Amino acid sequence: MSGFDWGEITSNLPYLFEVGMVFTVKLTVLAMFGGIFFGTLLAMMRLSHLRTVSMLAGGYVNLMRSIPLVLVIFWFFFLVPYIGAWILREPRPIPVGAFYSALITFTMFEAAYYCEIMRAGIQSIARGQVWSGYALGLDYWQTMGHIVLPQAFRNMLPVLLTQTIILFQDTSLVYVISATDFLGAAAKIANRDYRLVEMYSFVAVVYFIVSFGLSLLVRRLQSKIAVVR
Amino acid sequence: MISIRKISKWYGAFQVLSDCSTEVDKGEVVVVCGPSGSGKSTLIKCVNGLEPFQKGDVVVDGISVGDPKTDLPKLRARVGMVFQHFELFPHMTVMQNLTLAQVKVLGRATREAQDKGLKLLDRVGLGAHQDKFPAQLSGGQQQRVAIARALCMDPVAMLFDEPTSALDPEMINEVLDVMVQLARDGMTMMVVTHEMGFARKVAHRVVFMDAGQIVEDLPKEEFFGKPRSERAQLFLSKILQH
Numbered sequence: 001m002s003g004f005d006w007g008e009i010t011s012n013l014p015y016l017f018e019v020g021m022v023f024t025v026k027l028t029v030l031a032m033f034g035g036i037f038f039g040t041l042l043a044m045m046r047l048s049h050l051r052t053v054s055m056l057a058g059g060y061v062n063l064m065r066s067i068p069l070v071l072v073i074f075w076f077f078f079l080v081p082y083i084g085a086w087i088l089r090e091p092r093p094i095p096v097g098a099f100y101s102a103l104i105t106f107t108m109f110e111a112a113y114y115c116e117i118m119r120a121g122i123q124s125i126a127r128g129q130v131w132s133g134y135a136l137g138l139d140y141w142q143t144m145g146h147i148v149l150p151q152a153f154r155n156m157l158p159v160l161l162t163q164t165i166i167l168f169q170d171t172s173l174v175y176v177i178s179a180t181d182f183l184g185a186a187a188k189i190a191n192r193d194y195r196l197v198e199m200y201s202f203v204a205v206v207y208f209i210v211s212f213g214l215s216l217l218v219r220r221l222q223s224k225i226a227v228v229r
Numbered sequence: 230m231i232s233i234r235k236i237s238k239w240y241g242a243f244q245v246l247s248d249c250s251t252e253v254d255k256g257e258v259v260v261v262c263g264p265s266g267s268g269k270s271t272l273i274k275c276v277n278g279l280e281p282f283q284k285g286d287v288v289v290d291g292i293s294v295g296d297p298k299t300d301l302p303k304l305r306a307r308v309g310m311v312f313q314h315f316e317l318f319p320h321m322t323v324m325q326n327l328t329l330a331q332v333k334v335l336g337r338a339t340r341e342a343q344d345k346g347l348k349l350l351d352r353v354g355l356g357a358h359q360d361k362f363p364a365q366l367s368g369g370q371q372q373r374v375a376i377a378r379a380l381c382m383d384p385v386a387m388l389f390d391e392p393t394s395a396l397d398p399e400m401i402n403e404v405l406d407v408m409v410q411l412a413r414d415g416m417t418m419m420v421v422t423h424e425m426g427f428a429r430k431v432a433h434r435v436v437f438m439d440a441g442q443i444v445e446d447l448p449k450e451e452f453f454g455k456p457r458s459e460r461a462q463l464f465l466s467k468i469l470q471h
Contacts, residue, residue: 131279132316132375136330136382137306146329150320 008195009202016202020185027102027181028168034107035167036160039114044144046119057115064112070173076105077177098179102171110167117159121152158222165214169207182206230255230386230417231276236285236295238271245271246282246441253386258418260428260449263438264464269421270313272438273388276419277301277308290385306334309379313391315371317363317378323350324359327378335382342381349377353407369400373407386417393424425469429453437461 045057064072080101081093088094096104125148133143153160172183180188183203190199231253238246246268253259261269274280276287278294278301287294292304317326327346331337337345350356353373355366363371372392379387389408393401405427412418412431422428428435428449435452437445437460445452445461456462 126314126316128312128314128316129318131274132310132312132318134279134302135277135305135308135310135312136378137302137334138330139302142333146333147318151318154320 005195005198008189008193008198012189012199015189016182016185019180020182021206023099023180023184024168024171024182027099027106027171027174028164030103031106031110031167031171032164034103035110035114036118038107038111040118040149042111042115043118043122046115047122061112061115064109069109069170070176072109073102073105073173073176076108077101080104098174098177101177102174102179106167106171110163113163114160117156117163118152120159121156122148124155125151154225157225158218161218161221162215165211165218168214169211172207230257230290231419232288233272233276234286234288236272236275236282236287238275238280238282238284244441246275248285249438249441249443250285251436251443251446253417253419255417256415257433258412258416258420258431259434259436260432261419261421261436261438262423262425262428262464263444267438268441269438270390273390273419273421276388277305277310279310302334306330306382307385309376309382309384309387311372311375311379311387311389311392313395315363315368315375315395317371317375319363322360322362323355323366323374326363326374327359327381330378331381345381346377349380350374352380353377354403367400368396369403372396372400372404376404376407376411380411386419387411389418389420389422391421391423393422423468425453425465437464439464 042057042061045053046061048054048057077098080096084090084094084096085092129147129151130143133147138146171181174181175184175187178184186199186203190196233249233251235248235250236246237244237248249268249272251259261273263269271280275282276289276294278287278299282295285295289304289308293299294301294304317323318329321329324343324346327350328339328342331342331345332339347356347359350359353376355370355373355377358366358370358374363374366374376392392408393404396404401424405424408418408420408427409431420427420432432449434446434448436443437452437456437458439460444458445456447456452461453465456465
């Protein structure tokens with residue numbers, strides 16, 4: 001360890017956190033909200049009585065869960081500009097940049113996982129709750145929005161957050177499209193200064209501290225919000 | 230008020246209701262009883278369309294439940310329903326339970342809905358509990374809140390699906406008292422229950438079901454006097470012994 005250069009880490013902290021970590025956290029948080037939103041819609045579709053609707057959502061979820069994430073990131077990065085061009089009827093592909101490409105990818109990909117969590121959450125609510133909502137004259141969307149989903153979210157909050165911790169780690173895969181996330185920033189410095197050991201060790205420690213710290217918080221939350229019935 | 234016309238229902242190949250017909254007139258109290266699995270709960274859930282049926286029709290206050298063009302939420306808002314397991318919303322306070330549908334469905338102002346809610350909470354003797362959550366109340370109290378919640382919608386009729394079967398014995402009476410009072414005030418009621426004391430006290434007619442069929446549909450006096458079918462006699466002899 002005699003050659004371990006602590007100065008290499010301290011001198012690059014601003015770049016690592018202000019550029020790299022900001023990208024990572026922004027991507028994680030936005031993809032979480034987007035993923036939970038679309039995942040909840042997908043879950044409602046999967047539980048629909050209309051066969052086509054539920055099969056459509058089921059097909060999407062199975063597709064996303066059967067493809068490696070790295071491949072999806074690549075795929076969206078190269079495809080989204082063409083889709084954008086097609087939608088806007090432009091002759092050339094529209095560059096969307098690494099961040100937005102990654103955000104769309106993670107939102108769509110995580111939606112499949114959040115969908116399965118929300119599906120379990122919705123199914124954990126007794127059928128009588130839905131009945132009593134309907135019996136009061138509420139329609140499907142009102143019953144979902146005021147009665148079923150608030151309880152499902154509450155029941156599933158720890159699992160949703162655990163999935164988000166996984167998402168936080170998975171965002172490091174954006175290095176394949178050369179995005180400057182936390183890992184990407186460290187990799188660039190490591191290669192520039194040829195300080196691979198320092199950089200990759202530091203990155204590992206930071207990912208560990210953040211992920212483990214969050215999982216401890218989730219565990220505390222779990223015992224706190226256990227629903228009283 | 231409620232007219233059930235020859236309805237039949239199947240779960241797959243299994244027939245749960247066959248050709249059931251009965252009427253509940255305005256201001257009338259009809260008790261539906263019978264052994265478990267006889268289709269009582271399914272029948273009462275057909276009245277407000279919570280359970281779909283394949284044949285026949287139910288007409289509530291002139292509106293057909295089976296007609297696909299019927300606005301079911303609108304119809305259900307006018308028919309109160311009370312469930313075996315109360316089904317209060319556990320993430321809302323008692324008052325929020327009472328006001329939700331008034332505001333969202335009837336479009337009442339929050340203030341107006343709260344006034345109405347408080348009035349009905351007082352009527353079931355729970356005015357002091359408006360800010361509690363359902364889990365903080367006993368079963369009997371929860372069921373009385375559920376009754377108040379249904380009454381907040383100014384229903385033209387009330388449906389009760391075994392309202393006392395999930396309660397501890399000492400709480401049954403507090404719920405039945407509320408129901409008796411409601412019946413005496415002239416509410417149209419259809420009640421699935423095993424409480425024969427309640428039936429004797431306030432029912433006008435008793436419907437007896439077995440294996441998905443309505444076996445007896447008689448005025449109360451005749452039903453308790455001497456029902457015609459052997460099945461009903463056997464049922465009565467079993468539950469009236471104690």
